[in-house]
Amino acid sequence: MTTPTLLIVEDEPAVREMLAFALHQAGYQTLEAASVREAETHLAHRFPDLILLDWMLPEVSGTEYTRRLKKDPNTQDIPIIMLTARAEEEDKIRGLDLGVDDYITKPFSPRELLARIKAVLRRSGADGDQVLEGGTLRLDPRSHRVTGQGADIPLGPTEYRLLHFFMQHAERVYNRAQLLDHVWGGDVYVEERTVDVHIRRLRKALAIQQCDVYIQTVRGTGYRFSTQL
Ligand code: CA
Numbered sequence: 001m002t003t004p005t006l007l008i009v010e011d012e013p014a015v016r017e018m019l020a021f022a023l024h025q026a027g028y029q030t031l032e033a034a035s036v037r038e039a040e041t042h043l044a045h046r047f048p049d050l051i052l053l054d055w056m057l058p059e060v061s062g063t064e065y066t067r068r069l070k071k072d073p074n075t076q077d078i079p080i081i082m083l084t085a086r087a088e089e090e091d092k093i094r095g096l097d098l099g100v101d102d103y104i105t106k107p108f109s110p111r112e113l114l115a116r117i118k119a120v121l122r123r124s125g126a127d128g129d130q131v132l133e134g135g136t137l138r139l140d141p142r143s144h145r146v147t148g149q150g151a152d153i154p155l156g157p158t159e160y161r162l163l164h165f166f167m168q169h170a171e172r173v174y175n176r177a178q179l180l181d182h183v184w185g186g187d188v189y190v191e192e193r194t195v196d197v198h199i200r201r202l203r204k205a206l207a208i209q210q211c212d213v214y215i216q217t218v219r220g221t222g223y224r225f226s227t228q229l
Pocket of ligand 1: 011
């Protein structure tokens, strides 16, 4: 299981450090940003599993940034927990219906925050522990076991990560660059055709149990996992 990475966007250094400390203690990786501009720099290199976003930020507000993130197909699925300074603010922002996954009002205890994070990651499938099923295929992240029609399908580590990502985002089409970002990590330099190589290997492995049909090529765009054949 890969460690979830959380992006903290908070302009107050003391709060940001407290958050980073609590998250590291809980075993998460963090990226830290004091502004939306810094957050965007992080996102250009890698996508976090969750964003902790302060509402009151200089220049671009948390609400405005949420709108941007939700408009961009690359980032719209990243869960957001909004940090607000007062309960009244929380109500107000809730009313805007931005598609934020949860809210937490300062001051909050690390324990409370961690519980919220865990719940949101579980819902998004990014805690990595959820058993995923699609058609006759089943992937269990706890045991790293993939089965098709009940029989084991051995996979290499990259093929496993690729399949895990696809099954977490079934029915969505990803181009090669997006797959590189999500599955390989944005910091790694890999050529786009590497994706095709691993897609081929994945299909070959899945074909043993006739599950290769779920990895579909979308002409001119990329690939998707779909059980609609
Ligand atoms: Ca602030």
